[in-house]
Amino acid sequence: xxxxxxxxxxxxxxxxxxxxxxxxxxxxxxxxxxxxxxxxxxxxxxxxxxxxxxxxxxxxxxxxxxxxxxxxxxxxxxxxxxxxxxxxxxxxxxxxxxxxxxxxxxxxxxxxxxxxxxxxxxxxxxxxxxxxxxxxxxxxxxxxxxxxxxxxxxxxxxxxxxxxxxxxxxxxxxxxxxxxxxxxxxxxxxxxxxxxxxxxxxxxxxxxxxxxxxxxxxxxxxxxxxxxxxxxxxx
Numbered sequence: 001x002x003x004x005x006x007x008x009x010x011x012x013x014x015x016x017x018x019x020x021x022x023x024x025x026x027x028x029x030x031x032x033x034x035x036x037x038x039x040x041x042x043x044x045x046x047x048x049x050x051x052x053x054x055x056x057x058x059x060x061x062x063x064x065x066x067x068x069x070x071x072x073x074x075x076x077x078x079x080x081x082x083x084x085x086x087x088x089x090x091x092x093x094x095x096x097x098x099x100x101x102x103x104x105x106x107x108x109x110x111x112x113x114x115x116x117x118x119x120x121x122x123x124x125x126x127x128x129x130x131x132x133x134x135x136x137x138x139x140x141x142x143x144x145x146x147x148x149x150x151x152x153x154x155x156x157x158x159x160x161x162x163x164x165x166x167x168x169x170x171x172x173x174x175x176x177x178x179x180x181x182x183x184x185x186x187x188x189x190x191x192x193x194x195x196x197x198x199x200x201x202x203x204x205x206x207x208x209x210x211x212x213x214x215x216x217x218x219x220x221x222x223x224x225x226x227x228x229x230x231x232x233x234x235x
Contacts, residue, residue, distance in 0.1 A: 048086050050076060055093045060139040064094055064147045095155050098144055101137035105130050106162035109169040119173045120182035123229065126170065127195060128222045134199040135206065135214050142203035167192060174229065184230035195228040 054075045058067045069090050073080050087093050108129035111122055134141045144151070144159075151159075170192050177183040185191040198221050212220065 044086070047082075051083055051086055052093065052097055055090070056097050056140050059094060059097070059143065064090070064143075064150050091150065091152070094143065094150055095152070097140040098151070099155075099159075101133060101141035102144075102159050102162055104133035104137065105141070106159075106166040108133065109166060109173070118180060118182060119176035120180065120231065123170065123173050123177055123183075124222065124226060124231070126173075127225045127229075128218060130196060131199045131221045131225070132214075132218045134202055135217060138202075138206065138208060145200065145203040166196075170196070178230075182232055184232055191229055195225045198225050198228070 051072065055067070055072050058071055058075060067090065069080065069083060072090065072093070073083055076083070087096070109122065109126035111117075111126075115122065167189075171188050174183060174185070174188055174192060178185065206217065208214070210217075
């Protein structure tokens with residue numbers, strides 16, 4: 001899932017430390033609006049997964065507007081009350097599917113506060129994680145690009161909050177890596193947006209089973225991103 005949301009102003013050093021310390025423990029949650037289910041169990045989680053997987057294939061094949069709850073029910077071989085027990089409507093199913101890749105992508109830089117590595121190493125690993133998460137969540141990671149009009153304002157606000165979290169970590173790391181002499185770029189925000197927009201184009205061309213394996217695609221895109229951020233090769 002590529003990231004295109006513009007970052008906010010650079011946080012202060014105190015804010016950066018607080019974000020870093022909380023990043024590994026914060027658990028972003030999808031804005032709620034569930035069906036009749038009130039308490040999750042192992043059994044109900046499995047049933048929710050069945051519904052999500054069936055719906056994901058339908059949404060990917062024919063789009064949100066052309067997919068109905070009746071089709072999801074028919075695909076599962078269950079009754080409508082069964083699906084409505086877990087989800088309010090198809091929009092909630094669509095948002096739930098989209099939220100997982102959003103979290104994986106936007107928390108790609110959530111390293112431990114005591115991580116001793118150079119900033120450039122963290123930047124590269126974070127971008128690689130972002131690209132890998134986008135590919136591993138195919139096809140649902142591409143839903144926001146294909147059909148952005150579907151999401152509720154509450155969902156969009158939560159996703160933007162995650163994006164800001166990501167960029168509030170990335171921009172200071174980029175500047176630290178530049179100060180270390182590892183990166184060469186001019187505009188921090190433009191560099192961050194450009195590097196992280198690379199996986200955003202995947203939705204228009206990526207298909208599993210292509211000439212390159214998923215790992216090879218990740219490696220190629222990470223290499224391209226390293227050029228965008230001006231990674232300096234060591235002699």
